Amino acid sequence: MKGVIAVLVVVALAVAGRFIYLSQSSSSEENTQVPVITVMEILHATDLQAGIKRAVSENDNQAIDDWLDKARNVGEQAALSKSDMAYLSSGQAREYVIFNAKRALFNEKFETRYLNLRGIDDLKQAYPEAKDLFPRAETLLQKRNDIIERIAQTLAGGDVPDEEHIREAQAMWKARYREQQQPALSPAADAG
Numbered sequence: 001m002k003g004v005i006a007v008l009v010v011v012a013l014a015v016a017g018r019f020i021y022l023s024q025s026s027s028s029e030e031n032t033q034v035p036v037i038t039v040m041e042i043l044h045a046t047d048l049q050a051g052i053k054r055a056v057s058e059n060d061n062q063a064i065d066d067w068l069d070k071a072r073n074v075g076e077q078a079a080l081s082k083s084d085m086a087y088l089s090s091g092q093a094r095e096y097v098i099f100n101a102k103r104a105l106f107n108e109k110f111e112t113r114y115l116n117l118r119g120i121d122d123l124k125q126a127y128p129e130a131k132d133l134f135p136r137a138e139t140l141l142q143k144r145n146d147i148i149e150r151i152a153q154t155l156a157g158g159d160v161p162d163e164e165h166i167r168e169a170q171a172m173w174k175a176r177y178r179e180q181q182q183p184a185l186s187p188a189a190d191a192g
Contacts, residue, residue, distance in 0.1 A: 037078045039087055042071050043097055049104065056101040068094060099129050106130035110137050114144060115177060117170055148173050 042048065048067055055063035072088045080088070087093055106127035113120055119141065124134055151169035152161035161169070 037074070037080075039075070039080065039084045039093075042074050042078075042088070043093065043100075045071075045074075048097070049100065052097045053101040053104050056098055057105055064094065064098065068097070102127050102129040103133070106133065114140060115174065117144075117148075117174070144173070 048071055051067045051070075052064060055061075055067065068088070071093075072085065075085050075088050106123060106129070109123050109127075110120060110133075113123065120134075120137055124131070148166070148169045149161075151172055152165040155161065155165045155168055
């Protein structure tokens with residue numbers, strides 16, 4: 001009987017020791033600083049994206065580097081891990097923000113072209129980074145053109161519309177578009 005009690009005491013001490021060890025190791029993990037922001041949150045901050053977009057638009061490599069320096073500074077202040085900081089300093093991060101800036105520029109320029117009844121062939125060449133948005137953009141342009149054509153046919157009273165009918169239909173479409181301007185126009189609205 002004394003042997004059984006001794007074994008139970010040893011087992012109880014081992015279990016208690018294990019629980020103490022686990023509680024101390026979990027509390028030390030809790031004491032390690034957890035970043036308050038992630039790398040992607042830094043790279044997608046609106047001020048950083050706007051600054052990078054402006055720099056890309058102006059072909060200003062120094063401004064891009066300055067914005068990335070600010071991103072690294074935020075990362076340091078947020079106590080990001082060494083691997084996260086290495087990524088923020090990498091060429092890959094630079095390429096990522098430039099890629100996203102070019103897509104945003106394509107969207108902005110597309111909206112202007114859409115409203116001004118222009119095509120986007122030159123934009124497609126200038127911003128190949130947005131190639132997955134091209135089909136949606138082309139669809140929006142075709143729908144716009146179809147609507148204008150239908151308006152022109154109505155104005156022509158069922159006859160073949162002439163240049164005056166088309167110009168009037170375009171003006172009517174522009175006025176209607178400006179009244180109803182929707183944020184979902186961007187080809188990226190369906191791509192995300």
